[in-house]
Amino acid sequence: MAAGLAKKTFLAPLGKDNPVFAQVLGICSTLAVTNKLENTLVMTLGVMFTTALSSLTVSLLRKWIPSRVRMMIETMVIATYVIIVDIALKAYYPEMWKQLGPYVGLIITNCIVMGRIEAFALQNKPGLSLIDGLASGMGYAYVLLVIAFFRELLGTGTLFGFQVLGSWWTSWAIMIMPPGGFFMLAIFMWVVREAFLKEGSHE
Amino acid sequence: MKTQSFYVRRIHPIVVMAMVTIACILITASLHLYTRERVATNEQFFLNRSILNAAGVVHDGQPTSVAALFAENVEFDSGVYHVKTADGSLRHVIEITGPGLWGPITIMIGFEDDLATISGVSIVSQNETPGLGARIEEPWFTEQFAGKQGPFSMVEEGTSAAPDEFDAITGATRTSESFRNIVNRAVANSDTISRGQ
Numbered sequence: 001m002a003a004g005l006a007k008k009t010f011l012a013p014l015g016k017d018n019p020v021f022a023q024v025l026g027i028c029s030t031l032a033v034t035n036k037l038e039n040t041l042v043m044t045l046g047v048m049f050t051t052a053l054s055s056l057t058v059s060l061l062r063k064w065i066p067s068r069v070r071m072m073i074e075t076m077v078i079a080t081y082v083i084i085v086d087i088a089l090k091a092y093y094p095e096m097w098k099q100l101g102p103y104v105g106l107i108i109t110n111c112i113v114m115g116r117i118e119a120f121a122l123q124n125k126p127g128l129s130l131i132d133g134l135a136s137g138m139g140y141a142y143v144l145l146v147i148a149f150f151r152e153l154l155g156t157g158t159l160f161g162f163q164v165l166g167s168w169w170t171s172w173a174i175m176i177m178p179p180g181g182f183f184m185l186a187i188f189m190w191v192v193r194e195a196f197l198k199e200g201s202h203e
Numbered sequence: 204m205k206t207q208s209f210y211v212r213r214i215h216p217i218v219v220m221a222m223v224t225i226a227c228i229l230i231t232a233s234l235h236l237y238t239r240e241r242v243a244t245n246e247q248f249f250l251n252r253s254i255l256n257a258a259g260v261v262h263d264g265q266p267t268s269v270a271a272l273f274a275e276n277v278e279f280d281s282g283v284y285h286v287k288t289a290d291g292s293l294r295h296v297i298e299i300t301g302p303g304l305w306g307p308i309t310i311m312i313g314f315e316d317d318l319a320t321i322s323g324v325s326i327v328s329q330n331e332t333p334g335l336g337a338r339i340e341e342p343w344f345t346e347q348f349a350g351k352q353g354p355f356s357m358v359e360e361g362t363s364a365a366p367d368e369f370d371a372i373t374g375a376t377r378t379s380e381s382f383r384n385i386v387n388r389a390v391a392n393s394d395t396i397s398r399g400q
Binding site for chain 2: 035036039061064065066068069072073076077079080083084087088090091092094098099101152155156171173176177
């Protein structure tokens, strides 16, 4: 595998092909889990784990998967990794598992995971697919962490649960509620597209 | 396009699918069995901790000491947990569920031996908005019921003074109302709790 290709595969999902602000995938969890940084971090680690390893697994199996059942097999592989995350959290980090509730299980339906498998892992070698899956997960992760940073800071005056703004700060309750997620995501996409993706847009 | 044999078209996909399924089930099932005991311990710990909190028993939050305290001081009898406290007085803890804003809220509520004064309140499960309604889990909110007698009315956050008032959570009025209703329902029925032996 050429080093240049690996680097390109790794960098694309972090920048111009970002799953969230360029491809607009995985939006439901972006809105749901980003009101606290701690929840967001654990959730995005789960997504990174799932995208990386399910891309790797499907890529390893790609020569043996009959094309008419490929989606069933992909879903099965993804679900297995998500259940591993769920069980691991339930056993070793139960407080967080209680807080995230159904969202861990919903990683299965995160379009980024399936999207990278269909678009990339089925055609590419395992090593490259692993890089692509991991980078897509990281591209998703940093966007969510930026959104969660602003939502938690403005919404409660805390970061990772620690009070950083003084008592003079009036929390914006709207930032923690679902509409706050829509506002932050829209502002974020607007800023990024306006500032960095201008030459690439041809619509 | 060349025609494929019956096996390739019909049987092969099923065989592959079955093999992948069996492999996935083996992995997840063995992981489940491997962690089953730990998960059960965690759940029991959460339940025991909320019962001790509702009874106002001081503990350090460590699973082993909570389990020891629980085994030593708590007796369960017809729906009521009877908890012996350090000074020898008896407290009675019941579990009660009511509707919250998004889903049911289940709490443990403890009464002193007069069956009117609340010894403590703790959350077993809730599904309220994180950062707003979910703040009912924060200690300042649950602790404010200890030593008071219901039925309660709620006032703005940070202003409760009378012994039958509690601070609502700003930005979570509906959750606070639901919580008041659940606590008041427990208070209204508290005289029917059996004191046990």
